[in-house]
Amino acid sequence: MIYFDNSATTKPFPEVLQTYVTVSEKYFANPSSIHRLGGEVERLITKARQQIAELIEADPKEIVFTSGGTEANNLAIKGIAILHEARGKHIVTTEVEHASCYESFHQLEKNGFDVTYLPVDRNGRISVDDVERALRSDTILVSVMHVNNELGTIQPVQAIGKHLQQYPKIFFHVDNVQAIGKVPLKYKQSGIDLCSFSSHKFHGPKGVGFLYIREGVSLSPLLTGGTHERGLRAGTENVPGIIGMTKALRMILEKSRSEMNQMKELNSFVREQLTTMESVFINTPKENSAPHIVNFSVPGIKPEVLIHALEDKEIYASTKSACSSKSKAVSRILEATGHDYERASSAIRISFSFENTLNEGKQFIEVLTELISNLKKVMR
C-alpha cells in the first residue's frame, strides 16, 4: 500500500497508540475529581500542556485543548468576534481558507459581520499589501491559513503578522493545521495572537487538537459548562487524546529535523516526473510551498475516476480537501487561483508523510503514467 493522503489524515504512530491505550487503562479518572486518582490525571495533563508549550515555544497558559482543528478554528474566529464585536464587525480573511474557517465567516456574515475575502494569485497566495488595503477602522480580526490544504501554498503569515503589529487592536489568527512539522513558524516573534493545531494531521489520535492563544488575548468560549481550560472550553478533557497528541507532536518535530531531506527529495522527484507528462499540469507552486503536498490536474479525466483507479493499485490519494470533497465538482481553491473549469475540476492531491519513500514515488509515477494513457483512450 502507498498512502499519499496525509493531508487528509495521517496514520497514528505506534508509540502514540501505546500511550493512548495505557492512559485509557491507567489514567481513566476525571482530572477534575478531587481524589488522588483525579489528581494524578490532572498532573499528567499539566505535564502534557507544559511539553506542548515548550515544543511550540509558548507558555502553558497559552494552550487550550479542543476537539480538533475545526473546533480550534471556530473558537478562535467566533470567540474573538463575539467578545470584541462592540469594537468593530469587520474581518479580513482569504478566499482559500479551510471550510472550518470559511463557514465560520459565512455564519458571522449572517449575524451582521462584514467579511473581506482577499483574492489570491495563480499560486494561491495573498499579498501583504492586499491585507493592508483591506484593513478598516472597524477591523477586529485577520485570519490567514499558513499552508493551504489543497495546494500546499505557504501564505506570508510571518510578514502579515509583523505588519499587523502596527495595529495592536487587530487580532491575528493563523490556521496552522497543515503546516505543523512541515513548515516551521515562530509564533511569538511573528505577531500571531491565535494559532490552530490538529492532532490527527501529525500522527496523533483523532478528535483532539489545540489552540494557542497569546497571553493577553481574550475571547468568548463557544462551549460553556465547567471551568475546564480556564473557562475557555468546557467539557471533560479527552485525556488519552491529549496525551497521545503531545507525544505525537514531540515525535513529528523530531522527525521534521531528521527526515525533512527525504521528503523534499521525494517531492522534487514527483514534481519533475509530473512535469514531463504531457497531459498533467502541476497546480502547487514550486517556490514557497509545503514539502508534503503536490496538487496537479489531468484535464479530461474525472478525478474521482483516477482516484478509484489508483486505489485499485493500492495507492491512496485525494481529489481535493477531504472535508469538502463530497460537495461539488469544482475546487473552490483552484477556482480562486483563476484556473479554468477544466483544470479546476480535475485536480488530484497527493500528500506525503515522513514515512513515504522515494521508491513509493517511483511506483506512483509508473502507475499514474499507465492509468492516464489507458483512461485517455477510454474517455475519448
Added chain:
Amino acid sequence: MIYDHIIIRYGELSLKGKNRHIFVNRLKETIKKKLKPYPDVQVNKTFDRMDVVLNGEPHFQIIEKLQEVFGIQGVSLAVKCSLDLGEIKETALQALKEAGSEVKTFKVTTKRNFKQYPQDSQELNHIIGGFVLKNSEGITVDVHNPDVEIKVEIKPEATFISCLDFPGAGGLPIGAGGKAMLMLSGGIDSPVAGYLTMKRGIRVEMVHFHSPPFTSERARQKVEDLTKVLTRYGGTIRLHVVPFTDVQQAIKKQIPDNYSMTIMRRLMMRITERLAAQNDALAITTGENLGQVASQTLPSMHTINEVTNLPIIRPLITMDKLEIIDLSHKIGTYDISIRPYEDCCTVFLPSAPKTKPNRDKANRFERNMDIEQLIEKAVENTETVYFTEADEEKKDDFKNLL
C-alpha cells in the same frame, strides 16, 4: 553562529575581599551543576570572571540557565580569536552582524589587559570601529547611546569579542551564607520569600504542614511543585512534610476560637525551630508581610515570635502585595500558588481571629495543652523528600507516556 563563549561577570562578589575565593568557588560549583545537562561545555575560572566554552552546545538555553544562578551580575555571548589585528577586525564585524537585524548604531570599547600589544585601546577602537563601519550598511557609530557595544578584550593568550549582554540574577552564590528553614504554605508569598532568601546566598529547606484528610494530596503536590520550581535557583532542596492533623485537632479542642490561629502559628514555629536544629539551619524564613492578614499584625508577630529566638527572615515584610505577585510571576511560582487547594492555615480558619493577641494570654491558653508531646510526635513523624533540578526529569513517572 560564530559565538563560542559565554563570559560570566560577578557583581557584589568582587567586593568580598579575602573571602572572595570562597564565594567564587561556590559559584563555580553551582554553575557546573546547573550546566550538567550540557556535557560538552567547559567552565574556566579566571581572576575577575568565568568563561564558559560552549563547544557547540545551545547558547540561548545555557544563558537562560545561567540567568537563574545567583551571584552573576551579567553574561555576554562572546567569540574568541587570535591576537592578529586582521582577524580581530573581521571577527568584530561578524559578531555585530549576528547581534540582530535591528541594530542601527554601535561603538567599540577595547580593553587591553595585554599591555605589550602594539596599538593602545584608543587606536584599536578607531581601527576596529572604522573597519566595521566601512564593511556594513545602514549602521552608524554612536558613542553615547549605541544599540550595541562591541567589547574587545585583548588578553595575552587571546582576544575576546562580545556584543550581546544579558542581565544576571544578581545576589550572592547559593550556599555561601549558611542555611534557613522556609515555612512553605503553598500560597503566593512563601515561595517568593524563599527565592529572596536564596538570593542572598542562603540555602533553604522547606517545611510544610500537612493535615490529612483536611488538606488534600493536591495541596501537598502543590508544595512539591513549588519546591521543584525553586530548585532552579537553589539546586537540591529538602522538603520536610510535617503531619499536623493532631496538633490542629488539639488546638480546636483546647484553645478559644479567636486564639486558635495564634497558637497554631506558635506551634509551627516551635516545630520548625526543632527541625532547624536537626538540619543545622540557623534561621527561619517566612512569607510574612506586615498588615496583610490577621496573623501578620505587629501584635500578632510579637506574640508568635516569643516562642523562638532564632533569627526570623521576613524578606517580604514591607512589600506591597502587587510587588510580591510580580515577583512570583517572574520566578515561575505564581501559577502553582493560585491552584485552589486549601492548606492547613485556611482549613481551620476561625471566623474572627484575634488581630491583637498578647503573649500573656497565649501562654495561659497553652498551659491547657501538652505542647511538648505534640511537637515531639510531629517532628518524629516528619517525612523528608529531596528535589534536585537535574533529576526532575528522571523521577518523572509520565516520561514514557509523553
